[in-house]
Amino acid sequence: MSRRRSHVAACVVTCVLLVSAVSAHHSQSEYDLRGKVEVEGTVTKVEWRSPHAWVYVDVINDKGEKVNWSFELPSPVTLMRRGWTRDSLKPGDRIKVAGAPARNFPAIAIANSIRDGNDKPLFTGITKTYEPDAGKKD
């Protein structure tokens, strides 16, 4: 293996681990994190349960068929600390979702962006913190 290839291989290991690490509880290797799926459709169900919330969306594909997509979100605990609730998204809502597809299953993906009909991002926000570096500044 050339030095360049070995460097790339090392990066793949490190980068996959780093990307994976954003998850609350699992490695995310079940998703093709370099892939991208973008759909627009109607919410059919929201599962606001641990360890991850899931949103189900009816999407009409290129053949005119209705496909129910499943999108994984962070944990409800994480989302609640950002100010979102189980009622933030309801069946019937029209949304656009972008994410990374599951490697081995169709119509399943991890969501990276969910926008409402006005193109406003949903499930954004930060957890409230109070100057966590206070001790260092003394």
Next chain:
Amino acid sequence: MSVLIMVATDPAAARAQWLNYPTPGIPRLANGAPDMKAPAPRTPDGKPDLSGMWFANVPSKDYCREKDCIQEERMAREQINLGIKLKDGLPYTEWSKEQMKIRRANGGREDPHSYCMPPNFPRAWTLPQHTRIVQTPGMMVILHEFNGAYREVYLDGRPLPVNPNPTWNGYSTGHWEGDTLVIETNGIRDDMWLDIQGSPITESARVTERLKRLNFGLMQIEIAVNDPKAYTKPWSVTIEMAVQVDTQMLEEICLDNERDTKLYKK
């Protein structure tokens, strides 16, 4: 007072459980914000009081306020690699290197955390769920949001058990050295992970955690591991925890709706 008014008048705050409810009995500034630089509180017997909710000292990402940031989480770097601040990394034995090779090759899919197993300490300090310390004179109880887990640290002077049945968190005793609580642990299971990259910890480990509350807002924890099966020499790392106030512990039962491990294989 201003915080109370905010809670009373903000309908979002009012309905969001107790995620914005002011924590009583803590030092506050004139504007009602918690005084993170106030001295560390003490118990009636004069010991530092480590009670409270804690999270790794990681600031929220400001750019996530409005942008698509769904999968971004506050995350300690040590969650990926507990030895990330050590110049040469953790001193893995050949056995450990082999374990990690397998774990990496499988994309980390054998991580017990993925399968909703308990949040084993010391790893649990770095996980993206909150910890609550309840300190009493004879015992410290450490609660963790993930799976509603608990850990007991006996402060009554008892010795560590001899040849105990291994468990996820082992068996812990604590004693005070000045203002530092020193927790000793043995009896940890043989197949534990210390971080996402799969650094092992085994039944041969003796773990020493030194907890020091620097002020109201910040606690330092030195984690020292002596595990001759997994590491060629003893090592230690220091992490920082930030107190979390005006919030509450939230239940996160992982097996409630765990679906990801089913996606690993078709």
